[in-house]
Amino acid sequence: MHKKLFIPGPVDVREDVLLKMATPQIGHRTKDASALQRGISEKIRKLMYTENEILLSTSSGSGLMEGAVRSCTRKRAAVFSVGAFGDRWYKMAIANNVPADIFKSELGQPTTPEMVEEALATGKYDLITITHNETSTGIMNPVDEIAEVVKKYPEVVFCLDTVSSLGGTKIEVDKLGVDICITSTQKCLGLPAGMAICSFSEKARKAAEQVEHRGLYFDLLELYKYIQDKDYQYPSTPSLAHMFALDYQLENIVAEGFENRFARHLEMAKLTREWANKHFEMLAEEKYASNTLTTIRNTREISVSDLNKELGKRGYMISNGYGKLKDVTFRIAHMADTQIDELKTLLSVIEEILGL
Known part of the structure; x- marks a missing residue:
């Protein structure tokens, strides 16, 4: 029996979208492939509210995260973390021999504009990474306020991880001054995992030109130049199956x-927060709570594993906590094509199982 997924990704994918992945293949060096890739870029620009170029990558979002910090850091990167995925961005920098410092918030707490101001005021950094929406803690950072700080430092390349938020909440890339906005397909866009997408500004391009060792597969400047020179062709073989589905979605x-x-x-999100506060407790403060996933404190000390077994018998699945939060939280995602009535049913089933 298929389980309806209320986990941080992959998400349930509509059957009509899945069927688009079975579209017969075309030559990836043809004009039809160029038209497909160009069309996707034009649509993503609208969803990101940007005029910047769009780059597509046959990878997870982590690929473009690594590409961004490696391709565009000239001096040193300031990596801000509110959980596991901010930590991962720092690990990527270090693994690629990119000088970087990490600025961590307490679990369940956001990155604040004051933290960013304090770091950038040192003049040590020319690239900053922010996790917009952290699925391990259910935090959605105050990116509007952070962006106002970053704008004071025009030499700093602003990288934003929107893997679990783009398509589920409004992110105005150009208004925020974001240079590289990264997302992937398996979250709010409602597609299978396997493709990543980012915007790439003129500032980011100029920064990358000053970096000698940018890698190869995830060299964002190489991707940018190739699609300009080759009319939206890519240097490596793309997943056309994902692209057919992405264009349709x-x-x-x-x-x-x-x-x-x-x-x-x-x-x-509001429905899930109300439910969490009624029966358990939220991890994040309301004003920093994610619009696409809710992380709930396990104040009743239930066995999330046992709960999921019972949910599975009824055709549902939620997620336990991540990393250090595994036993003390659980997570309910509400993103992509999930509808409010489906979420209400899930919450009712959890109440029935737990006797709430």
Whole structure:
């Protein structure tokens, strides 16, 4: 029996979207492939509210995260972490011999504008990484406030991880001054895992030109130059199956309406937060709570594993905590094409199992 997924990703994918992945293959060096890739980029620009170039990568979002910190750090990177995925960005920098410092918040606490100001005021850093939405802690950072600080430092390349938020909440890339906005397919976009996407600004391009050793596969400057020179062709073989589905799904997102989609995600988030506060306790403060996933303190000390076994018998799956939070939290995702009535049913089933 298929389990309806309420986990941080991969998400449930609609059957019509899955079927698009079975579209017959075309030559990846053809004009049809160029048109497909160009069309996707044009749609993503609208969803990101940006005029910047869009780069596609046959990888997870981590690939472009690594590419960003390696390709565009000239002096030193300031990596801000509110959980496991911020920590991972720091590990990527160190593994690639990129000078970097990590600025960690307490689990369940956000990155604050004051933290960013204090770091950038030193003049040591020319690249900053921020996790917009952290699925391990359920934190959505105050990116609007952080962006106002970063704008004071025009030499700093601003990288933003929106892997678990783009398509589920409004992120105005150009208004925020984000140079590299990274996402991937298996979260709010409602597709299978396997493709990553990022915006790439002129500032980021100029920074990358000053970096000698940018790697190869995830060299963002190489990707940028190739699609300019070759009319939206890519240097390595792309996953056309993902692209067929992504192009189709972006049409669905346009049809739903961006604002309607964001409002649906927020409605689901509010419902889950209310439920969590009634029966358990939220990890994140309300004003920093994610719109796409809720991390809940396990104040009743239930066995999340046993709960998931019972949910599985009924066709559902949620997620336990991540890393250090494994036994003390559990997580309910509400993203992509999940509907409010489906979420209400899940919460009712959990209440029934736990006798709440």
